[in-house]
Amino acid sequence: MPREFALLDALVPTLFLAFLVSVVSHTLLDRIMGRCGIYRHVWHPPLFRLSVFVCIFGAFGLLVLR
Amino acid sequence: MSVCGADTVKSPFGTVWRELLFWGRTDGLDWIFVFKIILAAFLAMWISMQLRLDQPRTAMMTAVIVMQQQTGLVLVKSIYRIGATIAGILVGLLLLGLFAQEPVLYVLGLAVWVGLCTAGSAFYRNFRSYGCVLAGYSAAMMGQFSIPEPTAFFSIASTRLTEITLGILCAGVVSDVVFPRRLSDAITSNVQNRYREFIAFIRASLSGAAGRAELDSMRLRLVGNVLSLESIRSNAVLEDPEVRGRDLRLRKLNSEFMAVTTTFSSFQHLLKRLTKNATPAGLALTGLWESFGETVVTKGEIPANADAAHQAARRIAAFRAVLGRRIEEVRKNITADGDPQTALDFATAVELLHRFLRELHAYTQTYATLPNAENEPNTPDDIDFSVRTDPVVALLSGGRAFVGIIVIGWFWIASAWPYGTSALTFVAIASALFASAPDPSRNTNRMFIGHLAGLVAAFAYKFLVMPDMDGFALLCASMLPFLMVGLYLRTRPGLVDIGFGYTVFFIQMTNPSNTMQFNPVDFINDGCGVLVGVVVAGVLYRTLIPVSGSWLKRRLARQIRHQVIMACFAPLAGLRNRFESGTRDLLHKQAAVQKIADEQDRRLLALMFSVVEIGRAVIHLRQDAGSLRMPQPLADSVQDVLSSTALFFRRPTATFHDAALDRVTSAIKTIRLETESAAACACPRNVLNRMLASLHLIRTALLDEDVLVAVTADSPSANLLGVIPHAA
Numbered sequence: 001m002p003r004e005f006a007l008l009d010a011l012v013p014t015l016f017l018a019f020l021v022s023v024v025s026h027t028l029l030d031r032i033m034g035r036c037g038i039y040r041h042v043w044h045p046p047l048f049r050l051s052v053f054v055c056i057f058g059a060f061g062l063l064v065l066r
Numbered sequence: 067m068s069v070c071g072a073d074t075v076k077s078p079f080g081t082v083w084r085e086l087l088f089w090g091r092t093d094g095l096d097w098i099f100v101f102k103i104i105l106a107a108f109l110a111m112w113i114s115m116q117l118r119l120d121q122p123r124t125a126m127m128t129a130v131i132v133m134q135q136q137t138g139l140v141l142v143k144s145i146y147r148i149g150a151t152i153a154g155i156l157v158g159l160l161l162l163g164l165f166a167q168e169p170v171l172y173v174l175g176l177a178v179w180v181g182l183c184t185a186g187s188a189f190y191r192n193f194r195s196y197g198c199v200l201a202g203y204s205a206a207m208m209g210q211f212s213i214p215e216p217t218a219f220f221s222i223a224s225t226r227l228t229e230i231t232l233g234i235l236c237a238g239v240v241s242d243v244v245f246p247r248r249l250s251d252a253i254t255s256n257v258q259n260r261y262r263e264f265i266a267f268i269r270a271s272l273s274g275a276a277g278r279a280e281l282d283s284m285r286l287r288l289v290g291n292v293l294s295l296e297s298i299r300s301n302a303v304l305e306d307p308e309v310r311g312r313d314l315r316l317r318k319l320n321s322e323f324m325a326v327t328t329t330f331s332s333f334q335h336l337l338k339r340l341t342k343n344a345t346p347a348g349l350a351l352t353g354l355w356e357s358f359g360e361t362v363v364t365k366g367e368i369p370a371n372a373d374a375a376h377q378a379a380r381r382i383a384a385f386r387a388v389l390g391r392r393i394e395e396v397r398k399n400i401t402a403d404g405d406p407q408t409a410l411d412f413a414t415a416v417e418l419l420h421r422f423l424r425e426l427h428a429y430t431q432t433y434a435t436l437p438n439a440e441n442e443p444n445t446p447d448d449i450d451f452s453v454r455t456d457p458v459v460a461l462l463s464g465g466r467a468f469v470g471i472i473v474i475g476w477f478w479i480a481s482a483w484p485y486g487t488s489a490l491t492f493v494a495i496a497s498a499l500f501a502s503a504p505d506p507s508r509n510t511n512r513m514f515i516g517h518l519a520g521l522v523a524a525f526a527y528k529f530l531v532m533p534d535m536d537g538f539a540l541l542c543a544s545m546l547p548f549l550m551v552g553l554y555l556r557t558r559p560g561l562v563d564i565g566f567g568y569t570v571f572f573i574q575m576t577n578p579s580n581t582m583q584f585n586p587v588d589f590i591n592d593g594c595g596v597l598v599g600v601v602v603a604g605v606l607y608r609t610l611i612p613v614s615g616s617w618l619k620r621r622l623a624r625q626i627r628h629q630v631i632m633a634c635f636a637p638l639a640g641l642r643n644r645f646e647s648g649t650r651d652l653l654h655k656q657a658a659v660q661k662i663a664d665e666q667d668r669r670l671l672a673l674m675f676s677v678v679e680i681g682r683a684v685i686h687l688r689q690d691a692g693s694l695r696m697p698q699p700l701a702d703s704v705q706d707v708l709s710s711t712a713l714f715f716r717r718p719t720a721t722f723h724d725a726a727l728d729r730v731t732s733a734i735k736t737i738r739l740e741t742e743s744a745a746a747c748a749c750p751r752n753v754l755n756r757m758l759a760s761l762h763l764i765r766t767a768l769l770d771e772d773v774l775v776a777v778t779a780d781s782p783s784a785n786l787l788g789v790i791p792h793a794a
Binding site: 044046047049050 | 137239242243246
């Protein structure tokens with residue numbers, strides 16, 4: 001995939017798109033996990049959520065930049 | 067080794083441990099917060115230096131500004147900050163695109179925009195207000211950086227946006243991950259404090275030990291408490307799915323709390339009026355009331371958790387059960403002498419006491435069930451909080467900001483002052499930031515002190531310390547003590563503005579970046595420009611329609627009086643809550659400092675409470691009247707009462723006061739006739755009695771000297787005190 005794309009003649013990094021996609025998918029996943037009560041069994045929920053987000057973003061980022 | 071020896075070895079450690087725990091729960095939390103902010107700021111600085119952004123200070127400042135004690139607040143503030151920055155940058159782009167060569171038109175356009183935003187910030191509450199502030203000064207700030215080279219505008223704008231987003235992300239992550247504090251905890255402690263304060267208030271007014279000023283300030287605190295819970299609740303929705311689940315119950319809690327405080331103050335007023343002349347009803351009621359105090363309030367501790375609240379609710383229920391019997395016992399003595407006035411006084415007070423207990427019971431029960439996770443099945447009707455703001459006052463603050471920009475802009479253009487843009491930016495910031503504050507001139511004073519201290523510290527740091535620092539770690543280490551001072555001041559309640567001004571200005575002037583520039587002359591000129599901007603804003607706050615002026619207070623009094631007119635005529639659905647929250651909001655806007663400065667403030671407070679009392683009685687009257695099929699004369703006289711009361715509050719003059727009093731008295735007579743005549747209508751007795759009590763409450767309130775003084779004090783007509791002897 002290209003590293004940058006032109007949005008109205010402005011160059012935008014593709015990684016930014018990956019970031020947006022990860023935000024959306026993380027929000028969905030977060031809702032589902034909250035509904036299932038997974039966070040009640042986690043030691044530090046915010047840290048866990050951040051780590052999940054980093055994993056998702058990392059995966060998408062690798063997909064884009066590979 | 068003796069036991070004694072072991073004890074002496076152990077106890078100092080125990081003491082130290084206890085002291086440490088105590089420190090950790092009070093000051094320790096503040097220090098954690100300070101280090102969280104510093105961590106977020108350094109993180110933002112490091113990332114923006116790695117990304118080679120132009121001004122890492124923007125990211126740092128954003129992290130410092132956005133950071134709040136609770137995570138939910140950070141998230142909400144971030145959202146408003148991003149949105150408002152984009153809006154401000156777009157307007158800045160428009161202004162520069164149109165008038166880059168025309169400074170006069172540019173200043174004019176900027177003044178209009180900042181004026182509008184300031185008006186918006188004075189009109190709205192909480193973070194919406196903050197968003198307006200930011201949209202205003204972002205446009206000014208874009209001008210500050212782009213006027214020297216207008217063609218670089220787009221890159222400046224996009225870098226600024228990137229840096230702000232970066233700062234927000236750092237603040238959000240740090241506040242959520244490192245020792246997070248939840249808004250739901252803040253809610254819990256707010257609700258507990260309020261229960262404690264309310265019970266303390268009941269206790270203080272029962273014992274008669276507290277003076278009037280003390281009771282007034284307690285009342286004001288209760289009002290402030292209602293609004294702060296509302297503000298936390300509306301922000302917590304973003305943070306925590308659990309709070310979302312309890313949202314309805316929190317709103318219910320607030321609404322019930324307002325109801326119970328109003329009923330309590332009505333009852334208290336009535337009791338005061340009755341006991342002033344030592345009427346038999348007054349004496350009997352004092353006895354009943356004291357027995358309530360013994361059973362419920364003074365017994366044991368004030369309930370601090372849900373279990374205790376359950377028990378308190380049970381005790382209140384038990385007291386309600388025996389209250390009926392005791393009232394009957396007392397009533398025999400009272401009605402024995404056959405004075406109808408006394409009987410009516412007594413009946414009204416009993417009605418209020420019953421209502422108070424019912425509401426206190428409901429409130430305590432909601433409080434007790436608050437921690438339960440599951441949702442309430444039955445949704446109460448409309449209990450949204452309603453806010454009231456005076457659009458004219460908001461527009462005036464906008465006008466003040468407009469004047470500020472014009473003054474500085476004129477000076478800038480006329481003198482070709484190279485640092486005029488800094489002054490322009492900061493007059494925009496200072497006049498928008500404090501537009502909705504209760505005492506803006508004091509805030510600008512403190513901001514000036516903070517900026518001055520920040521300037522001195524930044525000068526010392528930048529030209530004496532910074533050149534010797536090699537590498538990022540040393541840079542952070544050397545900045546740390548300077549930041550710690552300012553951020554610690556920020557956690558102290560009275561010094562927030564100083565700490566804020568110091569920290570932000572220190573970062574702004576130090577301006578750490580990949581390629582440093584050291585230019586002392588430029589530094590001092592720029593700093594002076596900023597200080598001039600703040601001073602001009604402060605002078606304008608003081609001179610141009612000052613908030614503490616009597617004109618504004620008269621206007622506020624008129625608005626508070628207007629609430630009664632609303633109670634008389636507005637549609638009934640959800641009216642009680644709308645009325646109560648609106649009235650409290652009006653007062654809080656003025657008295658957010660929670661202190662009573664002068665006689666006029668005290669009158670405003672008295673006015674608010676009498677308005678709440680009369681308005682509530684009017685609403686109850688309308689509700690009861692609406693639930694019945696009344697005979698025509700009765701319906702007419704109730705309508706007369708409503709219109710004449712509304713008229714009196716619209717124009718508080720002696721004539722309208724007499725008219726309102728006449729109508730209320732004749733309505734009382736009509737109901738009396740209706741209940742006593744043999745051919746009574748099919749109306750249920752208890753509803754008629756309730757209406758009688760409401761009418762009587764309105765009447766006694768209208769006759770009360772304090773209420774009269776409060777209502778009429780700020781009206782253009784003369785004082786009504788002369789009227790009272792013949793009216794009574």
